[in-house]
Amino acid sequence: MNQEEKMLDKVEDKAQPEEQVKGELQEKIEYMVFGESMSENIGELAGALALSQGAMLNGSKDKQGYGYKYMTLGNLTDIARKPLSDNGIAVIQTHQLIRGRNPSVVTHTTVMHSSNQWHKSSLELPITIMKQLSQAQMIGVAATYGRRYALQAVCMIASEEDTDGK
Numbered sequence: 001m002n003q004e005e006k007m008l009d010k011v012e013d014k015a016q017p018e019e020q021v022k023g024e025l026q027e028k029i030e031y032m033v034f035g036e037s038m039s040e041n042i043g044e045l046a047g048a049l050a051l052s053q054g055a056m057l058n059g060s061k062d063k064q065g066y067g068y069k070y071m072t073l074g075n076l077t078d079i080a081r082k083p084l085s086d087n088g089i090a091v092i093q094t095h096q097l098i099r100g101r102n103p104s105v106v107t108h109t110t111v112m113h114s115s116n117q118w119h120k121s122s123l124e125l126p127i128t129i130m131k132q133l134s135q136a137q138m139i140g141v142a143a144t145y146g147r148r149y150a151l152q153a154v155c156m157i158a159s160e161e162d163t164d165g166k
Helices: 003-013 018-034 043-054 073-086 135-155
Strands: 089-098 104-113 118-126
Touching: 043 073, 043 089, 043 104, 043 135, 073 089, 073 135, 089 135, 104 135, 118 135
Parallel strands: none
Antiparallel strands: 089 104, 104 118
C-alpha cells in the first residue's frame, strides 16, 4: 500500500479529521507534480552556481524552428559544462515516460555540488505526434526539449528569441 492509499485509509477510518488528511494528501500531490526537492542546506551549491552563471554568456541561436531561432542542446551544454565543472557542479538528467491517455516525458534534473549539496527538479512535457514522426521519435523530441529547457533554467541562459512582444 502506497503513502496516498494509507492517507486515504485514515480518512475512511476517521483516525484524523478528514480535512487534515485531505490537506496532507493535497500537499503530497502538489509536491509530486512540481517534483522539486533539495538537500537540507544549499548555501555552497548556490554560491558555486552563482559563480558558474556569472561565467556563462548567452550563446548564439544556432537552429531555426517554426518561425523562431533557438540554441541547440549541444551548444547549450558547450556553454555550461566548463563553468559548472570549474565550480564543482555536476548535472544529471534522466527521463521518465508517463503512459496513459495523455502520455508525457518527465525530465528530472539534479544539480549536485562537491559539498554533497543538491537540488532536483522535474519538468513534464506532453508527447504530441506531429510532422509524421513516430511516437518513439516524439518521445525523443520531448526528452530533448526537457533537457534543454531545464538546463537553460539552471544556468540562466536565454536560448530562444524573445517572441512575447510580437
